Amino acid sequence: MSAPNLDIINEINRLKKQKNAVILVHNYQRPEVQDIADFIGDSLELSQKAVKTEAEVIVFCGVHFMAETAHIVNPGKTVLLPDNESGCPMANMITPEALIARKKELPGAIVVCYVNSSAAVKAETDICCTSANAVRVVQSLPADKEILFVPDQYLGQWVNEKTGRQMYLWPGFCPTHMRILGDDILREKKNHPGAIALVHPECRPDAKAAADEVMSTGGMIRFVHENKAQEFIIGTEIGIIYRLKKENPGKTFIPATDKAVCPNMKKITLEKVLRSLQENRYIITVPEDIRIGALNSVNRMLAIG
Ligand code: 13P
Ligand code: SF4
Numbered sequence: 242m243s244a245p246n247l248d249i250i251n252e253i254n255r256l257k258k259q260k261n262a263v264i265l266v267h268n269y270q271r272p273e274v275q276d277i278a279d280f281i282g283d284s285l286e287l288s289q290k291a292v293k294t295e296a297e298v299i300v301f302c303g304v305h306f307m308a309e310t311a312h313i314v315n316p317g318k319t320v321l322l323p324d325n326e327s328g329c330p331m332a333n334m335i336t337p338e339a340l341i342a343r344k345k346e347l348p349g350a351i352v353v354c355y356v357n358s359s360a361a362v363k364a365e366t367d368i369c370c371t372s373a374n375a376v377r378v379v380q381s382l383p384a385d386k387e388i389l390f391v392p393d394q395y396l397g398q399w400v401n402e403k404t405g406r407q408m409y410l411w412p413g414f415c416p417t418h419m420r421i422l423g424d425d426i427l428r429e430k431k432n433h434p435g436a437i438a439l440v441h442p443e444c445r446p447d448a449k450a451a452a453d454e455v456m457s458t459g460g461m462i463r464f465v466h467e468n469k470a471q472e473f474i475i476g477t478e479i480g481i482i483y484r485l486k487k488e489n490p491g492k493t494f495i496p497a498t499d500k501a502v503c504p505n506m507k508k509i510t511l512e513k514v515l516r517s518l519q520e521n522r523y524i525i526t527v528p529e530d531i532r533i534g535a536l537n538s539v540n541r542m543l544a545i546g
Contacts, residue, residue, distance in 0.1 A: 246273060249511045253277055256518040262321075263296035264514070265311070267303035268458040269480035269506040274302050274514065281484065283459030284310075284356050285371040291315055292543065300517055301525070302509045304329045308525040309360045313535045314543075323513035325523040327505045329357050331443075334413035335392040337361045343389065347409060350389040351382050354538060357415075358392055360527040364534025366391070369542040372442045373457035375400045377545055379408075399442040399449060415443040420500040421476045423447030429474045429495050436495060439464060440476030448476055448497070465489055478503045 254277075257264065265287050266278035275281055280290045284307060291299060291311035298319045301308040306329055308322040340362055344352065354366035355375070363369060370378035379388060379400050388406055390397035392413030401408045421444050430438055430451070439461045440452035449455050452474075456464060458481050465473055465485055475482055476497040485494045516522065527535065 246511060249515050250277060253511070253515050253518060256515070257300075260298050260518060261296050262298035262300055262518060263294050264300045264302065265290055265294075267307065267506065268462070268484055269478040269503055270302050270509060271480065271507060272483040273511050274509055275480075275484055275487075277511065277514065278302070283371065283373055283457045283462075285373040285457070286459050287311075288314065288356070288371075288539070289543065294318075298518075300514060302514065303327075304332075304505050305525070306332045306357055306359060309527055309535075310356060310539060312525050312527055313360055313363070313532050313539055316529075316532060319521065320525045321517045321521065322523050322525050323510075323517035324508040327508040329415075329505060331355075331357045331392060331413050331415045332359055332362075335362050335411055337365050340365045340391060343411075347387065347389050350387040350409060352389045352391065353379060353382070354391050355393045355396055356539075356542075360531050360535045362391070363538050364531045366538045367541070369538045371457065371542075372396055373459055374542065374545060375442070376403045378542060379404045379406055381545055382406075393443055395445060395449075396442045398446060399455060415503075417478055417501055417503040418443035419445060421445070421448045421497050423451040425497040426451035426474060426476060429497055433472050433474065433495055435470070436472035436474050436493075437468065437470045438474040438476060438497070440497070441478075444476055452476055461485070462488070465492065477501065478506060480506060 263279045266281045288310050292314045299311050300321045304327045312320040352366040354369050388408045391411035394410040397410040438452040439454050472493045474495045479496045482494045
């Protein structure tokens, strides 16, 4: 490790103790940011961790909606997002106004909301889900009810297939996962016979159909730990490969495509984490009326796990 990085890390650790801070890191973050995590995980695991933490300050190395969720469940704590520009394009594909209009067209439908959405959108929904629990969440809903699933059409399509429920899908998508094609999976399977292809549910239907397993990033981490195979084709944002390699040094990981990079997830650097702790920035808060509405939807999800 370079000397400047070591200085930054020492200072981050000193400030972390001084401020009673915890650093939560998503699986897609840069390697050097993953290495300073107190806890690293997928969206569900990070929200569960945010609920339980006893720290006074949460430094969230992820994207804006994740930091918002940490504040929704922890209004008494300071939640910091080291780069205020790290948003999620999918979350921006739905607004509360557009959702309210759609709900009027589907008055009986239960609204299931992927956490990749703003707090204001969550506040207009009945229950949240992540890619790890979306099937469980939908299965928990009364069988005679229609479902409006927002904002990811591809996660929604997959849940629809798994549950057979009557679902209306919002036309949102993840531009990063869209870059992973079914042909990429098929090509790498041909190049690596014997490799198991793991794909995220945000991917297109053709990529999921070509995969062996479809799961969240946290699911991939567990699957690789538990599976005896030596080679895995990874169909999600490629930042996860650093963690997979680090935790499974004997195994080989092949990205389905090098194009699957989320630029927003890469905006956070060690320097920005340090500044975040030094200057208490950027503080993420949600107005109380919106927070309460969003909390109901998030809590219903957390009760399901
Ligand atoms: P998970 O880590 O929950 O699988 O989510 C992936 C993602 O794209 C988060 O933005
Ligand atoms: Fe959003 Fe996709 Fe990036 Fe996840 S990977 S933060 S869904 S743009």
